[in-house]
Amino acid sequence: MVFVGIIEKNFSFTIMTRIELNVAGQPISLIFNQQQIIQVFHQQQALVLESESEHLQSCQINEHAVNFNTSQLAEGLLGIAVNAQPPQWLEVPHQQTENKRGWLGLAMLTFKIFKSAKVVKAALAGASVAGYAWLFSLEFALMIIACLVVHEYGHVRAMKYFGIKTKGIYLIPFVGGLAVSDEKITTRWQDVVISLMGPAFGLITSVLGVVLYYATEMEIFAGVAVLSALLNLFNLLPILPLDGGHVLKSISFSMRSWVGLLACFGGVLLGLYISWTFGLMLLVFFIFIGCLEIVFEWRERHISHLLPLDRYGQIVSALMYVVVAVGHIAVMMHFADSDNVILSLPMKILSN
Numbered sequence: 001m002v003f004v005g006i007i008e009k010n011f012s013f014t015i016m017t018r019i020e021l022n023v024a025g026q027p028i029s030l031i032f033n034q035q036q037i038i039q040v041f042h043q044q045q046a047l048v049l050e051s052e053s054e055h056l057q058s059c060q061i062n063e064h065a066v067n068f069n070t071s072q073l074a075e076g077l078l079g080i081a082v083n084a085q086p087p088q089w090l091e092v093p094h095q096q097t098e099n100k101r102g103w104l105g106l107a108m109l110t111f112k113i114f115k116s117a118k119v120v121k122a123a124l125a126g127a128s129v130a131g132y133a134w135l136f137s138l139e140f141a142l143m144i145i146a147c148l149v150v151h152e153y154g155h156v157r158a159m160k161y162f163g164i165k166t167k168g169i170y171l172i173p174f175v176g177g178l179a180v181s182d183e184k185i186t187t188r189w190q191d192v193v194i195s196l197m198g199p200a201f202g203l204i205t206s207v208l209g210v211v212l213y214y215a216t217e218m219e220i221f222a223g224v225a226v227l228s229a230l231l232n233l234f235n236l237l238p239i240l241p242l243d244g245g246h247v248l249k250s251i252s253f254s255m256r257s258w259v260g261l262l263a264c265f266g267g268v269l270l271g272l273y274i275s276w277t278f279g280l281m282l283l284v285f286f287i288f289i290g291c292l293e294i295v296f297e298w299r300e301r302h303i304s305h306l307l308p309l310d311r312y313g314q315i316v317s318a319l320m321y322v323v324v325a326v327g328h329i330a331v332m333m334h335f336a337d338s339d340n341v342i343l344s345l346p347m348k349i350l351s352n
């Protein structure tokens with residue numbers, strides 16, 4: 001069986017660190033890399049960060065003006081000055097520049113080179129259409145590409161919303177699509193929203209398919225609706241590195257860390273079961289990548305730069321996930337009793 005999934009990941013090489021501290025009597029979260037402060041959070045809200053000069057950044061915490069001197073950040077020292085007082089130098093954890101990840105680092109470097117080549121995009125898109133057309137039909141190929149592009153566009157929109165630079169959408173023949181970002185996310189909330197916006201935009205394709213089907217009575221639109229619903233539901237499975245897996249990871253890692261580890265490995269087991277049942281060998285490969293991600297995050301959980309979700313954020317994330325999933329399930333159920341074999345196929349597969 002062929003795997004038509006949608007995999008995406010934030011590929012970035014800068015290492016970020018998050019620390020919690022008290023400034024002017026207020027608890028804040030600081031996210032920084034070796035050169036500068038990336039973001040400052042106060043009560044789960046990102047503060048406006050101004051760059052005064054190369055090594056001087058400032059923000060406003062309540063009525064206090066706070067200046068950050070980042071000239072010695074690479075050596076593990078950060079200067080903090082409140083209301084124009086002399087700066088206090090704070091020791092912060094500093095990162096080694098050497099890449100200890102071995103072959104994983106090499107793989108990422110290969111990808112970095114690959115993603116910088118703009119030509120690849122058009123070539124990949126063409127190869128994707130040709131690939132799916134060869135496997136199925138041209139009509140089906142264009143349907144798949146349309147679903148993939150709308151889904152990926154949702155991710156890209158969400159990244160742009162958070163001010164994260166993107167490299168755009170890539171189509172990978174026989175694998176799916178990829179929305180590539182240039183910078184790392186700083187909060188688990190961003191991960192949730194970016195991950196969910198793919199399937200949420202996919203809901204537009206699904207619903208539009210239903211509407212156009214009844215408006216024109218052309219079966220291809222019903223086909224698009226069912227295909228889009230199936231594709232997006234697949235990506236909502238709580239398995240890393242699928243979109244649903246990112247939502248699960250963000251919520252569960254925001255609770256106690258061992259809850260995150262257990263939940264994510266629960267997803268791995270589910271993924272292996274699905275791979276086995278449907279013979280999706282490519283999914284096994286992606287689950288392996290997902291396992292690396294889980295282990296890596298678990299090991300680095302104490303120095304993770306990602307701002308966790310508070311209880312409210314966890315509940316809202318879970319609710320948003322349910323709403324998007326129910327939307328696609330409703331579209332699929334709508335055609336479940338259809339006489340057309342193709343349209344009712346997804347439901348038959350799932351109910352077996």
Ligand SMILES: [Zn+2]
Nearest residue numbers: 006198235243
């Ligand atoms: Zn996605």
